[in-house]
Amino acid sequence: MELLSGAxxxxxxxxxxxxxxxxxxxxxxxxxIYDAIFTQDDVEHILVRHEQAATHMADAYAxxxxxxxxALVTSGPxxxxxxxxxxxxxxxxIPMIVITGQVMSHLIGEDAFQETDMIGVSRPIVKHSxxxxxxxxxxxxIKKAFHIAESGRPGPVVVDIPKDMTTPTDRYEYEYxxxxxxxxxxxxxxxxxxxIKKAVDMLLAAKRPVxxxxxxxxxxxxxxxxxxxxxELGCPVTNTLMGLGGFPGTDxxxxxxxxxxxxxxxxxxxxxxxxxxxxxxxxDDRVTNGTDKFCPxxxxxxxxxxxASISKTIxxxxxxxxxxxxxxxxxxxxxxxxxxxxxxxxLKTWWEQIEEWRGRHGGRxxxxxxxxxxxxxxxxxxxxxxxxxxxxxxxxxxxxMFAAQYYKFNKPNRWINSGGLGxxxxxxxxxxxxxxxxxxxxxxxxxxxxxxxxNIQELSTISQYGIPVKVICLNNQSLGMVRQWQDMNYxxxxxxxxxxxxxxxxxxxxxxxxxxxxxxxxxxxxxxxREAFAMKDRMVFMDIAVDPFEHVYPMQVPRGSMRDMxxxxxxxx
Amino acid sequence: xxxxxxxxxxxEPGALSRVVGLFSQRNFNIESLTVAPTEDETxxxxxxxxIGDDRVVEQITKQLNKLIDxxxxxxxxxxxxxxxELMMIKMKANNGTVRAEIxxxxxxxxxxxxDVTPNTFTVQLxxxxxxxxxxxxxxxxxxxxxxxxxxxxxxxxxxxxxxx
Numbered sequence: 001m002e003l004l005s006g007a008x009x010x011x012x013x014x015x016x017x018x019x020x021x022x023x024x025x026x027x028x029x030x031x032x033i034y035d036a037i038f039t040q041d042d043v044e045h046i047l048v049r050h051e052q053a054a055t056h057m058a059d060a061y062a063x064x065x066x067x068x069x070x071a072l073v074t075s076g077p078x079x080x081x082x083x084x085x086x087x088x089x090x091x092x093x094i095p096m097i098v099i100t101g102q103v104m105s106h107l108i109g110e111d112a113f114q115e116t117d118m119i120g121v122s123r124p125i126v127k128h129s130x131x132x133x134x135x136x137x138x139x140x141x142i143k144k145a146f147h148i149a150e151s152g153r154p155g156p157v158v159v160d161i162p163k164d165m166t167t168p169t170d171r172y173e174y175e176y177x178x179x180x181x182x183x184x185x186x187x188x189x190x191x192x193x194x195x196i197k198k199a200v201d202m203l204l205a206a207k208r209p210v211x212x213x214x215x216x217x218x219x220x221x222x223x224x225x226x227x228x229x230x231x232e233l234g235c236p237v238t239n240t241l242m243g244l245g246g247f248p249g250t251d252x253x254x255x256x257x258x259x260x261x262x263x264x265x266x267x268x269x270x271x272x273x274x275x276x277x278x279x280x281x282x283x284d285d286r287v288t289n290g291t292d293k294f295c296p297x298x299x300x301x302x303x304x305x306x307x308a309s310i311s312k313t314i315x316x317x318x319x320x321x322x323x324x325x326x327x328x329x330x331x332x333x334x335x336x337x338x339x340x341x342x343x344x345x346x347l348k349t350w351w352e353q354i355e356e357w358r359g360r361h362g363g364r365x366x367x368x369x370x371x372x373x374x375x376x377x378x379x380x381x382x383x384x385x386x387x388x389x390x391x392x393x394x395x396x397x398x399x400x401m402f403a404a405q406y407y408k409f410n411k412p413n414r415w416i417n418s419g420g421l422g423x424x425x426x427x428x429x430x431x432x433x434x435x436x437x438x439x440x441x442x443x444x445x446x447x448x449x450x451x452x453x454x455n456i457q458e459l460s461t462i463s464q465y466g467i468p469v470k471v472i473c474l475n476n477q478s479l480g481m482v483r484q485w486q487d488m489n490y491x492x493x494x495x496x497x498x499x500x501x502x503x504x505x506x507x508x509x510x511x512x513x514x515x516x517x518x519x520x521x522x523x524x525x526x527x528x529x530r531e532a533f534a535m536k537d538r539m540v541f542m543d544i545a546v547d548p549f550e551h552v553y554p555m556q557v558p559r560g561s562m563r564d565m566x567x568x569x570x571x572x573x
Numbered sequence: 574x575x576x577x578x579x580x581x582x583x584x585e586p587g588a589l590s591r592v593v594g595l596f597s598q599r600n601f602n603i604e605s606l607t608v609a610p611t612e613d614e615t616x617x618x619x620x621x622x623x624i625g626d627d628r629v630v631e632q633i634t635k636q637l638n639k640l641i642d643x644x645x646x647x648x649x650x651x652x653x654x655x656x657x658e659l660m661m662i663k664m665k666a667n668n669g670t671v672r673a674e675i676x677x678x679x680x681x682x683x684x685x686x687x688d689v690t691p692n693t694f695t696v697q698l699x700x701x702x703x704x705x706x707x708x709x710x711x712x713x714x715x716x717x718x719x720x721x722x723x724x725x726x727x728x729x730x731x732x733x734x735x736x737x
Binding site: 119120123124127128129131133148153182183184185306307308311312 | 594598642643
């Protein structure tokens with residue numbers, strides 16, 4: 001058997017796990033590992049400019065592929081800089097491995113230089129963490145880390161490695177385990193057939209059913225099963241922010257996103273339904289609005305791989321614990337074998353009602369009251385220019401909601417955004433992580449002039465590795481979502497929500513060797529966008545001036561029911 | 574309602590902090606907590622008493638089950654069970670009347686005086702938490718110098734066992 005140092009084992013284990021890229025930043029505690037990286041070609045290291053970006057790159061790779069991404073950061077500040085990225089992945093159940101350097105074992109607890117208790121700091125935001133105590137444990141720990149991160153309800157795993165565990169002269173027999181068994185961790189592989197039967201009976205009896213699906217369908221690779229089930233049932237489908245792309249955005253059965261900024265028809269359909277089939281969604285507060293008023297006439301079937309997500313905020317009538325793919329498959333089989341079919345007449349009445357809602361308020365925004373470009377127009381143009389096929393990596397704020405509302409996602413894993421944590425600065429590194437792994441695909445970062453400046457240093461990483469992402473910056477010269485809330489709740493006192501002293505983004509990106517395009521008139525938009533996407537091997541930054549006063553609508557009235565919404569600055573349901 | 578939740582977990586460094594952290598992170602309440610290794614040195618047994626409605630307790634057991642180091646979780650209060658807590662209580666006992674009263678009450682509660690000085694008695698008492706509370710109430714707080722309680726340990730009655 002081959003003898004390897006701890007440092008070499010780390011890199012070899014990543015190779016044996018099939019890892020192509022790791023994203024990181026070196027430092028004292030990692031020097032042995034970085035030396036081991038230098039002497040091999042299997043795993044390519046991407047040097048970011050800030051550790052947060054490394055975690056978002058790894059995270060976005062995972063969102064696009066379902067496989068865990070890997071970040072490598074040093075002890076102390078390197079590790080703490082990774083915290084936001086770990087929390088981002090945790091909130092959205094994204095598999096990720098974060099290897100953190102640690103000071104030498106004998107220094108731990110002595111407030112050594114660049115020492116942070118990373119196991120302690122990260123505890124509430126990881127699925128699990130490991131602290132390496134013996135170098136020979138490294139292969140097994142890394143195998144376990146991947147197993148835990150990717151299986152069950154996925155999540156980030158931290159592996160903390162004291163520097164003396166990687167000493168080059170201490171060598172051990174290396175063998176990468178083929179599998180791991182843990183008596184305390186056995187993720188469930190299928191749902192309870194009896195419960196599925198109950199759900200099927202309810203679905204067959206329902207008059208106004210809605211499927212409400214979330215990120216669990218994307219991460220659980222259950223999009224095909226969801227589509228098949230929805231086709232069999234003929235009922236409307238709404239997606240959460242995390243679930244977009246799980247059901248095709250252009251399908252007539254799709255009624256849009258639901259929740260705080262959900263579509264009028266989706267929120268109305270939820271409120272008036274008699275049966276909600278929730279799949280891989282967690283009844284988050286941004287979805288349910290006031291829980292005491294939530295969907296008063298609906299019976300709820302809740303499918304989730306995490307039992308703790310079921311009946312956490314909204315009580316389920318039929319809980320089904322299991323992976324979305326396996327459960328939906330069995331549900332479809334039972335449906336097809338059933339002697340009865342859903343009542344065509346009830347469905348017809350239900351669809352007439354939904355179409356009426358859709359016709360009344362669906363997907364509208366006004367373009368006539370201002371000469372300025374509307375942010376919604378930019379997203380619609382992006383959807384058109386990229387045929388709804390691009391990987392869209394979003395930052396956080398109004399632009400994120402506009403992208404979610406107006407980009408028509410037809411495939412899963414292509415809408416990449418920080419839903420749970422709402423991390424500004426996520427978009428650019430996320431786009432980089434996806435583009436590196438899918439060089440042939442169109443990868444877009446939709447951002448605002450606020451969010452982009454939270455990780456703008458990565459323009460330098462893009463130059464170094466030649467990562468030709470396209471940035472669509474909806475520049476409204478203000479923190480739009482904050483400003484919207486201030487307009488609605490604080491009599492337009494715009495406390496600290498202006499973005500002053502903005503850089504000339506065109507000059508800024510040019511200084512890194514990229515292409516910048518400024519667009520101020522709608523007439524120029526399509527041409528400029530097509531020009532940007534035609535530059536296949538260049539990073540292009542589109543600085544697009546949009547109406548600074550635009551709000552995101554619909555917007556649910558706080559603590560109301562699903563159907564209580566503002567539809568514009570003056571109209572309410 | 575008060576619940577006694579028993580947990581079997583891997584005897585790994587950091588396992589306890591994950592449990593304690595979970596409670597504070599999710600705003601669950603801890604009344605008492607005890608933890609010690611079992612006859613199998615790879616496993617620790619932890620008992621936590623908590624107060625919450627059904628929804629909260631359901632979340633507590635589910636969230637505990639999600640922790641990777643945790644092997645099994647059971648809410649003992651769902652079935653017949655035994656509950657014991659150990660208390661040592663040091664009291665002022667500097668005159669005959671007080672000494673006699675403490676001795677008498679200790680006997681009634683089937684406790685043991687385990688340390689005696691000219692001015693103090695230290696009593697050991699084992700029982701359900703409510704019995705220990707009753708003992709304190711019976712003697713009054715004015716003579717109490719120090720109370721130390723182990724926190725609750727529990728076990729199911731009959732043949733039911735919590736094991737791997």
